[in-house]
Amino acid sequence: MAFSSGKPIPHPVETLCHRPWELAVKPFQVSPRTWYVSGQKWVGAYLIDTGEGLILIDTGIAESLYLMLDSIYRLGYRMENIKKILLSHAHLDHFGGAASLHALTGAPLYMSREDAEFMKNCPAETELPHDLWHVQHIHVDRYYDEFNPVCLGDIAVRTILTPGHTPGCTSFFWEEKNPETGDIYTVAMHGGVGANTMNDDYYKKSAFLTPDLRDRFIADAEKMKAIHVDIALPSHPNQIEILDRAGTYTHLTQPYLDNSVWPDFIDERVRQVKALMK
Numbered sequence: 525m526a527f528s529s530g531k532p533i534p535h536p537v538e539t540l541c542h543r544p545w546e547l548a549v550k551p552f553q554v555s556p557r558t559w560y561v562s563g564q565k566w567v568g569a570y571l572i573d574t575g576e577g578l579i580l581i582d583t584g585i586a587e588s589l590y591l592m593l594d595s596i597y598r599l600g601y602r603m604e605n606i607k608k609i610l611l612s613h614a615h616l617d618h619f620g621g622a623a624s625l626h627a628l629t630g631a632p633l634y635m636s637r638e639d640a641e642f643m644k645n646c647p648a649e650t651e652l653p654h655d656l657w658h659v660q661h662i663h664v665d666r667y668y669d670e671f672n673p674v675c676l677g678d679i680a681v682r683t684i685l686t687p688g689h690t691p692g693c694t695s696f697f698w699e700e701k702n703p704e705t706g707d708i709y710t711v712a713m714h715g716g717v718g719a720n721t722m723n724d725d726y727y728k729k730s731a732f733l734t735p736d737l738r739d740r741f742i743a744d745a746e747k748m749k750a751i752h753v754d755i756a757l758p759s760h761p762n763q764i765e766i767l768d769r770a771g772t773y774t775h776l777t778q779p780y781l782d783n784s785v786w787p788d789f790i791d792e793r794v795r796q797v798k799a800l801m802k
């Protein structure tokens with residue numbers, strides 16, 4: 525199955541804030557050890573079972589947190605099984621549930637140093653749109669280090685700084701073994717590709733983001749594409765269509781296994797950024 529993007533959701537922020545149940549989706553497996561658990565269709569979140577506890581990537585917002593908790597319980601896990609919470613970037617739709625999850629689990633919150641600074645210095649841009657959702661501020665416990673993966677059980681999540689959408693956007697790469705076939709897959713989630721913050725209109729108003737972030741995003745794209753990824757996961761499911769196969773996963777069928785998706789996805793996102801450049 526080649527790369528395709530998902531259907532856009534009309535007014536996703538308003539809907540998620542006021543009527544999150546309209547975007548509800550049950551948890552589903554995407555790879556041998558990873559489940560989609562955000563509980564909603566707009567912002568992704570993933571739970572990795574490391575064999576010695578869980579790693580959670582991203583948290584959605586406070587208003588949709590009950591859907592994520594329901595997803596995690598449905599899979600048979602408990603909140604105290606979550607040992608590390610990794611945040612892809614400092615936009616509230618990804619970290620808005622992190623304060624509550626930290627309180628529920630005691631798990632440290634990880635973010636890049638660059639985005640922790642962005643969050644601290646620029647709430648006007650990291651918490652947008654303020655008038656809609658409930659903002660819970662967070663304290664970042666650990667910064668990512670590209671030379672030291674985030675390890676738990678037999679999973680090591682390698683982090684790569686991928687600036688562009690934000691200064692400290694971070695992408696995640698880890699390996700999982702198929703228990704049926706013994707095959708090893710590289711699973712990845714790109715930290716953020718939205719062109720909404722990579723265009724001249726945004727830079728004119730921004731107090732923090734500058735066009736060199738866009739240049740860096742485009743320049744880094746070749747390097748990112750060259751990384752072999754077997755299972756590519758989106759930070760928003762409309763970036764890479766995955767909801768269409770929700771609930772169909774088996775170790776033998778591997779509905780998300782396709783190493784052409786990652787480079788095609790990066791190409792498509794660079795094309796979208798360049799289209800706004802004129």
Ligand SMILES: [Zn+2]
Pocket residue numbers: 613615689716718
């Ligand atoms: Zn974002």
